[in-house]
Amino acid sequence: MGEAVLAGSLRAGVVPAHVVATGRRAGRVAEVAERHGVRGILDNVEAVRDADVVVVAVKPKDVAGLLASVGDALAPHAVVVSVAAGLSAAFFEDRLPAGQPVVRVMPNTPAAIGAGMSAVSAGTHASAADVATVLAILSGTGDAVEVPEAYQAAAGALAGSGPAYMFYVLDALAEAGVAVGLSRELATRLAVQTMLGSARLVAETGEHPALARERVTSPGGTTVQGLRALDAAGVRAAFIAAVEAARDRTNEIAAELEA
Numbered sequence: 001m002g003e004a005v006l007a008g009s010l011r012a013g014v015v016p017a018h019v020v021a022t023g024r025r026a027g028r029v030a031e032v033a034e035r036h037g038v039r040g041i042l043d044n045v046e047a048v049r050d051a052d053v054v055v056v057a058v059k060p061k062d063v064a065g066l067l068a069s070v071g072d073a074l075a076p077h078a079v080v081v082s083v084a085a086g087l088s089a090a091f092f093e094d095r096l097p098a099g100q101p102v103v104r105v106m107p108n109t110p111a112a113i114g115a116g117m118s119a120v121s122a123g124t125h126a127s128a129a130d131v132a133t134v135l136a137i138l139s140g141t142g143d144a145v146e147v148p149e150a151y152q153a154a155a156g157a158l159a160g161s162g163p164a165y166m167f168y169v170l171d172a173l174a175e176a177g178v179a180v181g182l183s184r185e186l187a188t189r190l191a192v193q194t195m196l197g198s199a200r201l202v203a204e205t206g207e208h209p210a211l212a213r214e215r216v217t218s219p220g221g222t223t224v225q226g227l228r229a230l231d232a233a234g235v236r237a238a239f240i241a242a243v244e245a246a247r248d249r250t251n252e253i254a255a256e257l258e259a
């Protein structure tokens with residue numbers, strides 16, 4: 001996820017020579033540095049020194065240790081951006097020098113190609129200008145929206161995890177195509193373009209998805225039979241259960257690590 005945000009920031013106009021990427025494996029750091037033309041180092045303390053913006057993209061369980069090691073080296077104005085699922089801005093603030101600006105972001109992996117969706121929430125000490133800086137950086141990752149922090153778990157359960165649900169649907173649709181006699185290559189091509197086109201149609205027309213669905217569903221036709229099968233299988237309820245389960249897990253991560 002960190003590399004996807006890095007790629008987006010460069011697309012937004014951040015100068016590669018101004019970016020330092022860190023990691024804990026030399027091979028991985030070198031790979032990222034070479035791919036994006038940025039400086040790659042293994043020393044987190046050195047990386048944050050003089051930084052205006054620090055993006056923390058390690059697993060939630062690794063955040064506390066990382067903050068303990070770099071906190072003292074941060075410039076007071078440095079905006080610490082968290083993409084960690086579950087962890088509140090307060091979790092960061094409690095482990096950083098007093099007054100450090102923190103912005104919480106829940107991105108998703110299509111950010112890697114500039115087609116991501118991010119939910120952004122300001123911490124206690126982040127100014128409107130800090131949030132604007134983060135939104136400007138994220139503009140190269142796709143769309144971004146500012147939300148109250150209370151919505152982060154729900155937004156992450158829908159859009160942060162959402163690409164996995166979409167890939168699941170693509171895989172299932174392609175498999176369905178194979179089941180009715182198409183080659184896997186053709187079935188995958190049909191499924192991918194159908195998902196892409198349908199999302200774009202709703203995005204570009206602003207039409208409610210239910211109306212767009214009705215427009216496809218001819219009376220006595222084929223689609224209504226397909227939709228009946230989806231309803232009979234409880235697919236709508238399964239999506240609601242999936243987002244609820246991901247939201248609940250987000251809150252569990254917070255409870256486990258913030259305790």
Ligand SMILES: NC(=O)C1=CN([C@@H]2O[C@H](COP(=O)(O)OP(=O)(O)OC[C@H]3O[C@@H](n4cnc5c(N)ncnc54)[C@H](OP(=O)(O)O)[C@@H]3O)[C@@H](O)[C@H]2O)C=CC1
Pocket residue numbers: 001002022023024025028044057058059060062066083084085106107108109160161
């Ligand atoms: N994947 C996704 O779709 C999304 C992820 N997120 C969040 O992004 C964060 C990262 O997730 P993800 O990219 O999937 O995880 P990854 O494990 O792929 O990435 C984390 C990276 O951080 C490195 N790392 C761990 N500890 C340190 C450290 N102390 N110093 C420097 N680098 C370190 C890891 O190194 P190593 O390779 O050696 O393990 C790894 O390369 C998580 O907090 C997650 O909640 C948010 C939205 C979507």
Ligand SMILES: O=C(O)[C@@H]1CCC=N1
Pocket residue numbers: 085156160161
């Ligand atoms: O699965 C996860 O925990 C991360 C957060 C959102 C998407 N991937």
